[in-house]
Amino acid sequence: MLPANKIAPIFLTLVAALVLSGCALLPSGGLADRAAAEEPTPTPIPTPVVAVKPTYKVQRGEIVHELEFSGRISPVNEEDLFFRASGRVRAVFKKRNDFVTAGEIIAELEIDSLERQLEAAELELERAQVRLDQAQQALAYQQKVAQTNLEIAQLRLAALQADAQPDTTAIAIQQKQVELAQLEVERLSQGVDPLLVSDVTRAELNVQKLKADIAEHQVIAPFDGQLLSVSLTPGQAVDAYKPVATLADVTELEVSADLISTQMQDLVEGMPASIILVSRPGVELTGSIRRLPYPYGSGGRGTTVEDLDKSTRITLDQSAAEAGYELGDLVRVRVELERKADVLWLPPQALRVFDGRRFAVIQDGDVQRRVDVTVGIETPERVEIEAGLEEGQVVIGQ
Template identity: 45%
Template sequence: MKKTLNRLSIPGRFSLLMLVAVLVASCSLLPSTRQTTESAASNDAEPTPIPTPIVAQKPMYTVARGDVVRRLQVTGRVVPVTEQELFFRSSGRVKAIYVKRNDTVTKGQVLADLEMPDLERQLESAELALDRARSVESKAEASRDADLQRAQINLEAAQLNLQLVKLQDPTPRQKQAEIALAQAQLARDRAQGAYDEIAWRGDVGATPQAAALQQATMEYEKAQAAYTLTMQDLAAHKYQVQLQEQQVKLAQLAVNTLAEGIDPLITNDVARAELEVKRVQAAIEDSQIIAPFDGMVMSIVLTEGRAAEAFKPVATVSVPGEREIAAELRTEEMQEVTEGMIAKASPVSSPGKEFEAIIRRLPYPYGSGGASAKVQEEDKTTRFTIADPATIQDYGLGDLIRLTIILEERKDTLWLPPAAIRNFEGRNFVVIQDGDAQRRQDVKLGIKNEDQVEILEGLEEGQRIVGR
């Protein structure tokens, strides 16, 4: 401080001394003023007490007994029972639109198509090729019919010839030839004996015995020749039978071949032409929207001359009159329901009204919906049919319907509000108010909803529970 004062000039020191003097004079006045103020305050008002902090009261709950129901609530819309989105299977520019919204259509009717001049020319060419192939096939079949008839006649003739040849069997003549030969030999032997008896005579050559021997010898040779011819005929007959049997086989083969049909190459040409026509027709159908069933056009979003994208829905056709409810459920919700479960339906536009609905179809893989459908045609909505179809006829397509499905229900069970249940590291417990004391109690929980939690173990009816 001294060093500071030393550094100040004489005027500066004077100013500092004056400031100190003023401060000292002011302080001398303070005690008198404070005493006056305190005296006045003590006479005019009571002292203000310090406020006591307010402790928040925790809610208390009583363990009750009753029914606990776990419900699933979703919102759906009134839709036709039979409804299908339609689309082109190829991209292109819209050529023509043949229907409008609310038009009645029949199965197979073309609703719209794309420009496809190349396909139309290909179809015309393929149909001409098919006509030519069928013409060749028809002529071949007509010729085959005549050839088959001719072959059948030849077969019958060959069979008759075979029977005729078999009837001409020379076996009986063999016996006749053998007998004739034996008789001729016997006659010759007798003539030879008679001749031998007079052979000593000088004129034996002129005797009747010599003439008889000569005649008997010729008859024997004739019989022997006849026997030889008969044996030859017998051998030849066997070959004739075999030859005629082969003729029958050839005739039968011709019949069988013709009976199989015309040349397979001709049939293949027709089949190939038919496949080409079907291929082009399928390509044309991909460029068309065709009604899949008799019904009504619910919507069509197309403009002639504008481009259309393949597999993008542009029209909807449904069967009028038949209605149900469609709702989109989350994956975890679909895992909890099954087809056939009952739901309570309440129209948003008519509060208080309720009617019964039944889950008719869940989307694949949770139910039967879409299991065999193509990916582009798969319906991901859950469908609810109405127990009394007349009930839903009062509501228009698109009207909102609230659906309540009972998933689980416990009758006459203990329960608490969710705010009474505490959890720490997976442990469920409550705080029981027992007189002035509190104690913790582990509990086993059952089903729950927004307002109730079922108590399976750990508590008794009427116990007071401190809420969170």
């Protein structure tokens, strides 16, 4: 066995030989050549694409300015119903979709106290009326008796005056009897005691007042129709003049629409309109604006709850039976505001606005230049050109 001091040099010599043989196996060029071979290919920078702006040709044709809005088939006569007094509901006699006649009670508040007062007032009226009737009957009898006494006195006076030897004293006395009888007839002709008449009148007024008070605690149908809604239950507390039901005459229908002021300011009562049923797009009906709310038309001028309807109403030329529409159907209404034929026009996107100035960019050969324009009717599809451009000119859009 070799000594340790000779083994160490031999081991180091073998390790060096192995390292040198490993380096000999590497490809030529070394690490630098490999790094150069693995460098990424640079990405080419794309050439910027110049956007082509659209062009439009000034054309001549017709422009129609229309207003279009949504509406609903509604009754011509529709009214919100309410109590005219606050209280708690005692009874509800009708429900939604029920048909009622004018004067029929739909619901009422707790009015037990008023009903008792009315009963007592009606009894007092009856008593006062009985007293008056008795007095009138007695007066009629007394008038007949007084008239008969007057006639008897007049006959006696005539007999005395016709005597062959008239007794002047007896004639004078009888003349006084005639005067007394005449005075009695005149007194009775003045009628019964005015206090009896006043008692009846006062009792009638009291009954009328109590009936009016009870009516204010009731919801009463003002006309024949169908209840579109009833939001009442017994025991419910309600406030005066707050709508609790809606009554409509469903035999006559029209279109109702809620418009904003900018729409209504362009409309006039009597304007023709086209109506398209949303459920039947191919069916187009005709009609006219019947009413616009105040101050744009004749509707909604009053101060009462009944007069505060702010909807726009359009009358239909076709009946429900002819056209097949029903209460509540949605519709689209189109109203022609203005129409011009044989005018120059461009689409809205062909014109530009800067600092209040309306202009167009036209292609004049190889040069583009700005031209101020004056416009007329404007619609979503067409803008009338009144001045600044000519037919056939090419305008560069935005």
